[in-house]
Ligand SMILES: *[C@@H]1O[C@H](CO)[C@@H](O)[C@H](O)[C@H]1NC(C)=O
Ligand SMILES: *[C@@H]1O[C@H](CO)[C@@H](O)[C@H](O)[C@H]1NC(C)=O
């Protein structure tokens with residue numbers, strides 16, 4: 001019996017506190033610690049409210065599943081009264097979609113212990129929501145709220161577009177690459193390299209001839225110095 005009462009109380013409590021739950025889904029890759037700290041959610045009360053200053057709060061991702069939430073927001077007093085909040089999403093890593101959400105709470109009872117919760121996404125590219133008291137407000141598209149508001153990515157800015165290879169190889173960039181553009185130039189280059197490499201190769205495959213050439217060179221040098 002006591003168990004049952006506690007259960008009922010918990011149910012009542014969880015219903016009566018105005019709260020917003022959301023989940024960020026970044027697709028195939030997992031959320032990492034860096035994304036956790038570089039993503040934030042800001043909630044600002046707008047429209048009519050009884051307090052002097054509107055409610056405002058900031059929240060972060062709670063876990064790597066991408067969950068975030070706001071709890072215990074004050075609701076305006078009175079049956080059928082509406083309370084509005086704007087949820088703004090920001091991330092250093094991603095462009096989030098939607099990036100502004102209008103949260104609407106409509107009191108079912110006098111104190112707002114029970115309420116209806118609706119959420120609408122902003123028109124893409126527009127930061128502000130149309131006020132409901134203008135004559136022809138733009139129609140907003142509602143978003144799912146149960147069990148949470150789903151947030152996804154506009155698209156991940158592909159890193160490779162901004163990445164430029166800095167240390168290009170000798171033959172993949174710069175003057176050498178241009179030199180090697182055409183086949184006849186390539187042939188010249190290959191010959192040139194072969195000439196440079198010849199003594200080394202010679203020494204490898206025919207040490208005796210290489211030795212002879214070296215000695216010949218030394219002899220010539222010695223003769224040169226003797227003449228001088
Ligand atoms: C994401 O995390 C899950 C569970 O921690 C793991 O099984 C999966 O391999 C991860 N995926 C990537 C792309 O890191
Ligand atoms: C704000 O309050 C005024 C007067 O009570 C009402 O006419 C108006 O519709 C309310 N605006 C909103 C957005 O609830």
Ligand SMILES: *[C@@H]1O[C@H](CO)[C@@H](O)[C@H](O)[C@H]1NC(C)=O
Nearest residue numbers: 078079080081107108109110
């Ligand atoms: C609240 O709205 C319902 C349905 O629109 C209406 O029947 C009821 O009279 C309203 N209550 C108040 C106090 O305005």
Ligand SMILES: *[C@@H]1O[C@H](CO)[C@@H](O)[C@H](O)[C@H]1NC(C)=O
Nearest residue numbers: 077108109110111112113114
């Ligand atoms: C609303 O709150 C007031 C004061 O806290 C209380 O007297 C009243 O009974 C409550 N109304 C409902 C419908 O819960």
